[in-house]
Amino acid sequence: MSQIALPLAPANGAETIVVSPALQPVIDGLLAAQDWPYRTCILSGPPRSGKSLLARWFEISGLGDAVDDADSHPEDEVFHLWNRAQASGRPLLLVNNRGAGQWRVKLPDLGSRLGGSMTLNIGAPDDDLLVQLIEEHAARRGLALGEGAITFLLPRIERSHAAAEQLVQTIDRLSLERKAPVTISLLRDALAEGQDGV
Incomplete structure (x- = not known):
């Protein structure tokens, strides 16, 4: 069991991500960002499971760019970010707060591209x-x-x-x-x- 400390200092102390065997595959997947299909990954998980913290850690660590609540952003904006990731080669992490398989994209071009992206899902805690x-x-x-x-x-x-x-x-x-x-x-x-x- 370990923790990942974020280099942030909120009023109530440093924020940490608790890492257990249940979460380790997600961490490993984020660390392998350069190997993601289309340089893009969709991170899903239940409420309060640390998706936003992981996205911030991913970005602060220099592993790539992250968009929290990506499922709430305008689809054309997400499509632009996806295209930018392809052009730059810089990994793009999209946080989905609707749950795995619940993000229904209406823009056909975006839907097909996200469908080929890496997916990581945080499960219930053991x-x-x-x-x-x-x-x-x-x-x-x-x-x-x-x-x-x-x-x-x-x-x-x-x-x-x-x-x-x-x-x-x-x-x-x-x-x-x-x-x-x-x-x-x-x-x-x-x-x-x-x-x-x-």
Whole structure:
């Protein structure tokens, strides 16, 4: 398990990308940008899975250009960027926030070209990645989870990046509201809030 640190300094500390075996194929695919068909790749994944962070890391690392929310950009603009990547030979990473296979391109020329591009998809987190995500979100908040917290949470949490982030946020809020350390009772309450859709 490792992390990729971004050379950025937001107010709440350096941003990192947690890397686990589940994410390693995506990292490897990004590092092989020079081998992408048509020098273009579409990166997809569930909400809060780090697509934007990976795009920023890709660009900051000098691996190529990246367009976040590419699926929301005008199609003629994306087509122009694709053409520029072909002319310059510089890799182009397009972040798709609609989910794998859900980006329906209407412009025929763009659709055919993107159809031949590399695709990378971030899947649901495995247990190792969930542990790392919970620990990373807690560390960024300065939240001490306490012994046994992860063991208690892991079999009970929804298997998603967004759920891990939301759960730590709820734990932190409850701990601050109650002016109390994180206990199993507090963790139960945080999980219950998540199940109630709060």
